[in-house]
Amino acid sequence: MKVVGRGFAFDDLKVGFRFRTHRRTITEADRAAFISLAWLTEELFAVDEENKKRLVPGALVYSFAEGLLLPTMQDTGLAFLNATLDVKAPTVVGDTIHVECEVVEHRLASKGERGLVRFANKVVNQRAESVLEYNPLRLLKKT
DSSP states (O other): OOOTTOOOOGGGOOTTOEEEOOOEEOOHHHHHHHHHHHTOOOHHHHOOOTTSOOBOOHHHHHHHHHHHHGGGTTTTEEEEEEOOEEEOSOOBTTOEEEEEEEEEEEEEOSSTTEEEEEEEEEEEOTTSOEEEEEOOEEEEEOO
């Protein structure tokens, strides 16, 4: 019987498999809390100027992308191994983002009950602009 809320296992995925996440709007409260928590005191983020859009740190965009992806790995994800990350465009307060994912690598790990899967992830805003791209390699349960 299929377990509701369980993420993709290694056997559920193949190269070329694609999906997208739900959306999330980034609020001023999100920005302020993240800047405070991470102590990102760079004036670019910490000083608000009148009539200027409030920029969101790329680290926050990445963190929210991982949060949006969590349901796809619930109970099946074992490890985040590595990734490259490229910020493509600015993200500002009020932007709504989602993540578009494609499996680009799929192979068994040295222990056969696990598999390695690399994804090409694009964080996309409400204007269909890619604002951040990264390619995580994850260790997943086989079934």
